Amino acid sequence: MKNVSRLFLLLLFLQSVTPSAYGINSIHTGTGLKTIVIDPGHGGSDKGGEGKNGLLEKDVALEVSLSLRQMMLNNLKINVVMTRDGDYDLSLKKRTDMANMSKGDLLISIHTGSSYSRDIKGIRIYYLDYEEVRKEFMVGPSNHEAEADNNGGGEDDVEIILRDMAISDFSNEGGHVAELIQKNLTEIIPDQNVILKSMPILIFRDVNMPSVMIEIGNLTNQDDMMRLKDRKYRDKVAMAILNAVKEYSRVNSGMVTR
Ligand SMILES: [Zn+2]
Numbered sequence: 001m002k003n004v005s006r007l008f009l010l011l012l013f014l015q016s017v018t019p020s021a022y023g024i025n026s027i028h029t030g031t032g033l034k035t036i037v038i039d040p041g042h043g044g045s046d047k048g049g050e051g052k053n054g055l056l057e058k059d060v061a062l063e064v065s066l067s068l069r070q071m072m073l074n075n076l077k078i079n080v081v082m083t084r085d086g087d088y089d090l091s092l093k094k095r096t097d098m099a100n101m102s103k104g105d106l107l108i109s110i111h112t113g114s115s116y117s118r119d120i121k122g123i124r125i126y127y128l129d130y131e132e133v134r135k136e137f138m139v140g141p142s143n144h145e146a147e148a149d150n151n152g153g154g155e156d157d158v159e160i161i162l163r164d165m166a167i168s169d170f171s172n173e174g175g176h177v178a179e180l181i182q183k184n185l186t187e188i189i190p191d192q193n194v195i196l197k198s199m200p201i202l203i204f205r206d207v208n209m210p211s212v213m214i215e216i217g218n219l220t221n222q223d224d225m226m227r228l229k230d231r232k233y234r235d236k237v238a239m240a241i242l243n244a245v246k247e248y249s250r251v252n253s254g255m256v257t258r
Contacts, residue, residue: 033249035079036072037104037209040065041111044089049114051219053229057112058087060228064216065110068238075242076249096206104209106177106248108241112228113215121221122193123237125181126213127174132200133167166208171198173210176251180244181212188240189233192217214241 040061042048048057062084069080081102083095099107113124178196185194204211216237217224227233 032252033078033105033245035081035102035104036245037081037083037099037102037107038065038069039083039095039099039107039109041109043084043087046089049112049219051225051228052222053225055219055225055229057114057219060112060216060219060234061110062087064234064238067235068108068110068241071238071242072245076246099207099209104207106173106245107204107207107209107211108245109211109213111213111215112224113218114220115218116220118220118222121218121224122195123185123189123217124195124197124215125178125185126197126199126201126215127178128167128171128204128211129198129200130168130171132198133171133205134164136200170204170207170210174204174212177210177244177248178212180247181214181241184240184243184247185237188236188243192227 040058042058042061044058046058048061050056065082066085069082072078072080079102081098081104083098084090175198182194182196185192201213204213214237216234217228219225219228
């Protein structure tokens, strides 16, 4: 019973605080998108995937990311932060820290895919899988009560529940952005497969913002490899992402297009 009343008080308390009070960004508040973080995958000694024609994932990811940044700066009133803007090594921790320090409202990570089968091609868009991450990082409801008994409840519980709320929020918002990117990619590149998937992806786990990761084609597939080499294709991908962000910002209000 003691736990029940403690939980009740906690819920009352939570009604009076928002995740942003804990330094966690929220884009439900109508403040809109102010900062977008673009994260080109790999870099430096980490080449990522490699196509038979010598095309490297790290280079394709950087080029598409730089085009996307330019398109965003030309079309949106927004700050754009790049986790890397050249060819150098960058750890996952540094990427996460840069994204969080810039107080980004959305993280877009650009990669290419590869597959065990050369026949598999297409674009994959990933967003945070709330249930999977929760299983790994959160204390489940039953353990949660046991823990409350040990430490007398209080701040730890609040932090856990706020983090839980934030992850749920980021997963929903990331899913929404991912759907819009899928829609826009299908419109601009109708002859390409675009698959949507939720996953407990590493870079998403510790960033305090919604995030999506896009594999813009498979380097192990001949058709995709030729497309990825073509600047027109890469610009179409960037344009589709830009249009999706525009649509998303309209829904969230607060950001005016130029
Ligand atoms: Zn990659």
